[in-house]
Amino acid sequence: MLSVVAANVASVHCPPLVFGGLVVPAGTLFAGASLTLRDLVHDTAGIRGVTAGILTGAGLSAVVAGPQIAVASVLAFTASEVVDARIYARLRHRGRTAAVAASNAAGLVVDSVLFVPLAFGDLAAVPGQLVGKTLATALTLAALHTARWAVSR
Structure with a gap:
């Protein structure tokens, strides 16, 4: 929920980043991280917990981001x-990392x-969003791997 709010606030109040000609809205990394966090919430609180988080995040975003x-x-x-x-639930039996990677790839x-044209009125930032969210997924997968390794020690 907080990552969604952070993504929306950063998208509104911070200028986009430009990397190699790609326009990356400032909230992209938060949004990308929220995809993995959503999978973890799915494991612990189920789809109802995820839905409640999305709706609460939307309400807070309306107040702080418009x-x-x-x-x-x-x-x-x-x-x-x-x-x-759907993807996460089907692949979870193969391990969390594979399920998160596949579900994030589709979800991002x-x-x-959907988000870029609805929020900004054009598609210009879609490639940057895709790259930024993919980077965020890679970082969160590395964090999950590190956490799993630390717990096994």
Whole structure:
């Protein structure tokens, strides 16, 4: 929930980053991290917990980031959650890392393709969103791997 709010606040109040010609809205890394966090919440609180987090995050976002960003966020996160949850649930038996990687890959595409035009009115930032969220997924997967390694020690 807080990563969604942080993503939306950063997207509104911070200028986009530009890397190699890609426009990356400032909230992209937070949004990418939220994809993995959503999978972890899915494991502990189920789909109802994830839904409650998305709706609470949307409400907070409406207050701090504005209604256009909040509506775009709710629509994009809800659609990407449906895709993410189905993939994650099907692959979870193969291990958390594989399930997170696959579900994030699909979820970040759905989220980016919906959020960017709804929030900003064009598709210019979609490639940057895809790259930024992929980077965030790689970082969160590394963190999960490190945590799993630390716990096994």
